[in-house]
Amino acid sequence: MKRSLVMVLALAILAATSVSAPAQSKDTLTVALISIIDTLDPHMHFERVGILVNINMFDSLLHKNVKLEYEPSLATSWKALSDTVWEFKLRKGVRFHNGDTMTAEDVKYSFDRVTEPGKEKKRSPQYGNVRAIKEVRIVNPETIHIVTDKPFPLLLERLVFFPIVPKQHLERVGDQAFGESATVGTGPWKLLEYKRGHHIRLEAFDQHWRGKPAFKHLTIRGIPEVATQVAELKTGGVDIIRNVSADLVPDLKAHPQTSISSAPILRTHYVHLDMRTEPFNKKLVRQAANYAIDREAIVQKMMAGFGRVVPTVVHPAAFGYDASVTPYAYDPKKAKELLAQAGYPNGVDITLHSNFVEFRSVFEVITQMLTEVGIRTNARMWDPGPAWNKFNVGEGKATHGYYGSWGYYSVFDADAILHPLYHTEPGGWVGKWYVRVEGLDQLIDQARSTVDQAVRKRTYSQIQRLIKEEAPSIFLFHQFDTLGVSKRVEYQARGDEWLWLFDAKPKR
Amino acid sequence: MAVGTLPQESVGLAAAAPPARERSRAWKKLVRNPMALAGGVILLVVVGAALVAPWVAPHDPAKQSLIRRFSPPVWAAGGHSAHVLGTDQVGRDILSRIIHGARLSLLVGVSAVVVSLLLGVALGLLSGYVGGRVDTVIMTVVDVTLSFPQLLLALAFVAALGPSLVTIIVVLGLTGWERYARVVRAEVLALREKDFIEAARALGLGSTRTLVRHVLPNTFSSIIVLSTLQVAQAILQEAALSFLGVGSGRTYPTWGQMIALGRDFVTVAWWLPTFPGLAILMTVLAINLVGDRLRDALDPRIS
Numbered sequence: 001m002k003r004s005l006v007m008v009l010a011l012a013i014l015a016a017t018s019v020s021a022p023a024q025s026k027d028t029l030t031v032a033l034i035s036i037i038d039t040l041d042p043h044m045h046f047e048r049v050g051i052l053v054n055i056n057m058f059d060s061l062l063h064k065n066v067k068l069e070y071e072p073s074l075a076t077s078w079k080a081l082s083d084t085v086w087e088f089k090l091r092k093g094v095r096f097h098n099g100d101t102m103t104a105e106d107v108k109y110s111f112d113r114v115t116e117p118g119k120e121k122k123r124s125p126q127y128g129n130v131r132a133i134k135e136v137r138i139v140n141p142e143t144i145h146i147v148t149d150k151p152f153p154l155l156l157e158r159l160v161f162f163p164i165v166p167k168q169h170l171e172r173v174g175d176q177a178f179g180e181s182a183t184v185g186t187g188p189w190k191l192l193e194y195k196r197g198h199h200i201r202l203e204a205f206d207q208h209w210r211g212k213p214a215f216k217h218l219t220i221r222g223i224p225e226v227a228t229q230v231a232e233l234k235t236g237g238v239d240i241i242r243n244v245s246a247d248l249v250p251d252l253k254a255h256p257q258t259s260i261s262s263a264p265i266l267r268t269h270y271v272h273l274d275m276r277t278e279p280f281n282k283k284l285v286r287q288a289a290n291y292a293i294d295r296e297a298i299v300q301k302m303m304a305g306f307g308r309v310v311p312t313v314v315h316p317a318a319f320g321y322d323a324s325v326t327p328y329a330y331d332p333k334k335a336k337e338l339l340a341q342a343g344y345p346n347g348v349d350i351t352l353h354s355n356f357v358e359f360r361s362v363f364e365v366i367t368q369m370l371t372e373v374g375i376r377t378n379a380r381m382w383d384p385g386p387a388w389n390k391f392n393v394g395e396g397k398a399t400h401g402y403y404g405s406w407g408y409y410s411v412f413d414a415d416a417i418l419h420p421l422y423h424t425e426p427g428g429w430v431g432k433w434y435v436r437v438e439g440l441d442q443l444i445d446q447a448r449s450t451v452d453q454a455v456r457k458r459t460y461s462q463i464q465r466l467i468k469e470e471a472p473s474i475f476l477f478h479q480f481d482t483l484g485v486s487k488r489v490e491y492q493a494r495g496d497e498w499l500w501l502f503d504a505k506p507k508r
Numbered sequence: 509m510a511v512g513t514l515p516q517e518s519v520g521l522a523a524a525a526p527p528a529r530e531r532s533r534a535w536k537k538l539v540r541n542p543m544a545l546a547g548g549v550i551l552l553v554v555v556g557a558a559l560v561a562p563w564v565a566p567h568d569p570a571k572q573s574l575i576r577r578f579s580p581p582v583w584a585a586g587g588h589s590a591h592v593l594g595t596d597q598v599g600r601d602i603l604s605r606i607i608h609g610a611r612l613s614l615l616v617g618v619s620a621v622v623v624s625l626l627l628g629v630a631l632g633l634l635s636g637y638v639g640g641r642v643d644t645v646i647m648t649v650v651d652v653t654l655s656f657p658q659l660l661l662a663l664a665f666v667a668a669l670g671p672s673l674v675t676i677i678v679v680l681g682l683t684g685w686e687r688y689a690r691v692v693r694a695e696v697l698a699l700r701e702k703d704f705i706e707a708a709r710a711l712g713l714g715s716t717r718t719l720v721r722h723v724l725p726n727t728f729s730s731i732i733v734l735s736t737l738q739v740a741q742a743i744l745q746e747a748a749l750s751f752l753g754v755g756s757g758r759t760y761p762t763w764g765q766m767i768a769l770g771r772d773f774v775t776v777a778w779w780l781p782t783f784p785g786l787a788i789l790m791t792v793l794a795i796n797l798v799g800d801r802l803r804d805a806l807d808p809r810i811s
Contacts (some may be wrong), residue, residue, distance in 0.1 A: 226772040247578070247597065251775050294574075302598075360769070361597045368572045368598070379754065412756035 623681025628688025
């Protein structure tokens, strides 16, 4: 009896509050992420929670400022020599965290380890991003040429997140250790401690070429529960949390210790439908699913307008967006008719998966809307982390589909979502598991291999019309990046969904 | 079968079950106790709600309304009379969900206890009656199982088997049987030496028959009391598992799941986790009250 009471109390207390961490020292900045990445090797994952850590430890050739304009980083200048050859001048005297000086060899090595010339099977899940790069040529110690097999319009965009790693160091310690303990870059912070699944501690790098960041210590904590993140932010245990639900925005705005910073970003939501199996191997069912969703209501009521409906998955801010393609209307009657036509007059039972815990309520609403037109949906929520990645992406098992989002690698171009989501080549991302649309691969390839922007735009229009008709996904909306920020820190949300913490400053 | 049923009177002491007079006295004792009565009434309400949920719930528990999200309880400012306990993050009626949630909670609670009761009583009888090596083996297993935190064991099972209603019931059943085994074994050890068992044996009754007809009924009062407490325990554990996200894995509402989902919004809508939490509290409390008083009533030493 006593024990049961204690358990009830424990549940109640868990629900009401959360354990708070001790207040932190002044020179430490703490960021909460929903999970901690499996590897710190910046080339061996495709996850936002990894990118956000990597960018603060590594530099790429180019950088974007808060207005999203290109800025020099490890490359000080660049120009196109022809349609397929670009020249980059490298910054001199840049140090890695271990003291080595960065050279053209390191730059070449970084690209080679992703594209792996001569090797059939690529290890890096980012291969699809830079597949067009045929060769990196060292002209002299301060100059490199990047040669692409065809004109590659996205080259500069792709170089903003393409971390340069130290060749000698990596060859000495090996890939495994590099991703776990011996991670070395040229970025503002260097690794102190990496505890998988729990936290990462970084320390300012004295010899960073930009100078020292305002915070000496940077801690990234993995906190998978939204309620805990919010409680930690209020009590000073963390300084920045991401993806604050619109429902909690007024609360955090009113709280004396916290503020909200928000910016529209590329992150686009969708439900990928598994086209390999019943019922979504039928086009009519996929269309029915699209007619079943009241996107506008979700954006207005659930997200308080912190988002916008998109017709397909192509974001209005991305190159190639075609405004003449309109979103699916909310038409449950039509959805039921299509479902009946497809051979399911009594509806059909499906399962949808997700690990998008910050948008759990939106997922619940989507599954209920589908259920109401007869696509009776069992919602399966996963914890974010390795198990989910293995299940969903590594093995493509999410029959009958999954609800997720894609942040474009912060690249403002239609290719940055169409290729990973819909291209079926082995180097692609989830497309190879779920998508079967005839002719789509060729169109995506065609659009990414010319620098003639007019041709590209036309091809993307064609693609958007095709995918709207074929409906390989339930198209939804894009979101805003809504950060909860402690009042002791000054930091603005960025339009590319980066947490570029070099810009973070203490307020008092 | 030369010897048929052993007539109870012929053994004199054969208290296969308390005599009718004694039983009615226990019942009266129970009913007269105000705490037990209160617990009984609450329990009746919960069971009743579970049985007729679709007819008494004011709304469909799955029906969402994006316009009526986070509607507070009716007595709070902005409350709506259609939703007495308010609505949740997707506009579902909380009262209706609690009423429907009673079904799963009770179903899991009772079924899990039945599983562990069958297993635990059988092994306990065997262990106590046969003794020797069998006893040693069974009791070692019991000790090992008891040394694991129950919830941790359940979590491991669910993680391995995948969440489903049947898994939860079986898992909670399999992590609760040791108590029955222990209690029953202890009773059997005491009973084994009693005169009426001797008498039954002397009359030529087989082991199975003696065990089932004469030993087992004498353990009933302990089993009943233990079961009430175990039901409460199982309900809590189901809630805890649902709360941890490894519950029945279905979209049907459960109290634990309501607390888990409501927790994210507790700062802006306190009623989301509070009412299902109260439902758990009241139910478990009621079962425990009845169970405690039942034990007192059945205990001949307390008058």
